[in-house]
Amino acid sequence: MAMNALRNLSSTDAEMSGAIARLSSGLRINSAADDPAGLIISEGMRAQIRGIQKAISNAQDAVNMAKTADAALDEVQRLLREIRAVAVHAANSGVVDSAQLQADQADIASAIQSINRIADQTAWGTRKLLNGTAGVTANITNITNVLGAYFGGTFSNLPVAAGSIGVNVTTAATQSTWTAATAYAGTATLGVGSFVLNGYTFHITATDTLADVMEKINNQSGNTGVVATIDSTNHLVLKSTEYGANFPITLFDPYNKFGAATNVTGVNAQAVVTVPTVQPDGTTAATTAAFTGGLRSGDSGLKLTDTYGNTITLTPAGGGATGSFTAGQLTTGNLLFQIGANWDQNVAFSLPSTRAEVLGSDVIPNKSLATIDVTVTGGATEAIKIIDAAISQLSQIRGRLGSFQKNFLESTLRSLNVTEENLTASESQIRDADIAAEMMRMTKTQILKQSGMAVLAQANQDPQLVLNLLRGG
Template identity: 25%
Template sequence: MSVINTNVNSIVAQNAATVSGRSMAKAMEQLSTGKRINTAADDAAGLAISSRATSQIRGLDQAVRNANDGISMLQTAEGAMVEVTNMLQRMRELSVQSANDTNTADDRAYLDLEFQQLKAETDRIISNTQWNGVNVLDKTFTNNTTAGKFVFQVGANANQTISHTIDVFGLGTNDGSGASISATATEVTAATASTIEVSTLTVAGTYAAGDKITVNLNQNVFQYTVTDADAAGGSNTVATNLAAALDLRFEDGFEASVSGAGVVKITLDASAGTTTGNSFTLTAGSTDGEWDDIESLSILTQATSNTAVSTLDVAVASVNKARAEIGAVINRLTYAADNLTNVSQNAEASRSRILDTDYAKTTTELARTQIIQQAATAMLAQANQQPQSVLSLLR
């Protein structure tokens, strides 16, 4: 059919050129940006997935930096503790030297001069060691009402944390507030061996982690160290856990249980073949397990020097424990950072498969659309020439 007003072939060629032009423009955009998805119209679901992956990746990368910052802070604290340990060891050395009666009063005074200076410097380091403006050793930093507790955000999402409390106390700080323990033995005597003795330990006062409770049962000494959980639960929790520990320790012939608020009941089991008689001896006491009365120490006499040795032993053990805990957390944070890096790497690879342009495929698509675009243009020119043939009919 020969027509002029409606050139169907031209319209077909125009549409083909439009479609191929759109495909070519999309391929050029992908090649220019390096992204397969540039708008939501390109892949709506893929855009949402890649956006969530981006949030995770950026969160993971920041968490790695957080973990490394935490390592740096703990290394700063541990480095200060190294010097504290060195000075405490020197103070103990001076105490041992001063305890020797070959020293005169003047000699001990000279030794005490260095002792007091080291004590002051130890206190200064504990009070002034900072990281990013925050004191890290004196427990003045408070997070969630817990003194000395640092929480490190080591995940891409909320509450993915590692926490650590640095339990190093300043000189003269007695963490146990009136902690005490008393032992009251109630002996029951009777003519028969089946009658047994029941004795009690009353745990009273406020305890803190590191406090020591010593129980002497029939010349067998058992020492219980109060834990963080015990201290948080109060004297009743201390009594409960002490009873469990005693029951395990003195399992031959004795039973320990809780029989009231802060009261540990110890019963002689006469039926046990290893036990004879119906009574036993029981004594108990408690000591503060942390930095007790260091501020008041001196080595001016043999007696005070011996006291200093015992007190400094507790202090050195406390710092050693704190350093060991910090070292363990540093290792944990290192592994956490390595894991976060690995997860971030895999997440980036996953996002790349969704979001990034496949250049081999897209350049092939560009070449295809360019050829089709050129062909469509040529055909459009031919279609526009077809109406010219109608003129021959009008001659």
């Protein structure tokens, strides 16, 4: 009887010790013996939770880095706007003298130095962001067929890898071309009249020959984007100065000097471009994508763009005929962000160089922002073209960076916070003690322990009574 009471008391004592351990630690599982299966699941969740907490910190660091880069790019764009204003002033050649041009050029040179300084010095810690080491650089080796190229780091939804750029022109670009139906031989005059070419009105006098009309058109080619020639059969031939459908020839001929009005357009080049990319399994493989010329308003039919904003600008020799060639080489230096708790949850982003020799390099052969000179004839006009291209290039970079920050990093942060919350709740359900239940259990064991000790004391009295009887009471 006493042994039975002692056994029950020992069991109650062990249960009470467990309850005290759970209440003091707040954990239901204090050792593997408490719940082996629960411990295995809980430890896996704890590792995930800690990894997610660090991934949240990583993603926030990435957001701050993106803000740093965007602030630097914003300053570069401000400088480009200032340079453009100076170039527009320099283009006013009717009133600007050589001293003013020299002052304008000095102002531009100072701004370009600032742009290069920003590109070289913008960093996150010791990691340079805008000098090209954190992005993809396209090095053109085939200058006969390719004027320039820009790759932002993503190609066909895959990260770009280092390697060669292959181009297969499937549709050749053409200029808008029109030939008049009426011929005017030698010194024959056209008679008094007028016509409108691409919104610009030309007047024909009684003594104007076809050669005189051709000269008038060519003198305004900067306004109309059209040049004129006379073919061997004495017909006027009009041709757009640029390639593609964005540069049509629209002729309104109310005096019927050329036989008919017209509205003709050129053809945009189309090509299949092949570059190496990083596959989902980490290997590198050649990937192709379709590029289309003149995709954006004002773009030449020789400026080919894909759906990710990557561009290749071909020369008339490269885009004016179908065929395949190697354009150049890609070098890469992507920024890699670990934005998840597991080894494969990372993302790469590319920030290309914003140095002056890279900006605006795909407009005029062998020229860029670094080479503009408004003191030479036509330099201001070229400068405006190059600066406009540079501004567009910077806008694309900032747009990609902003999209990456908003739609990926900040979205990932929100998702990770929710994941951490739910995973922590699940791990708590397995690992943590139910305090109310444990308090009830402890109260019960306290009562059982007290009653058990009382019963044990009573049970220990029974042998004493027997001994007393044997002694004769």
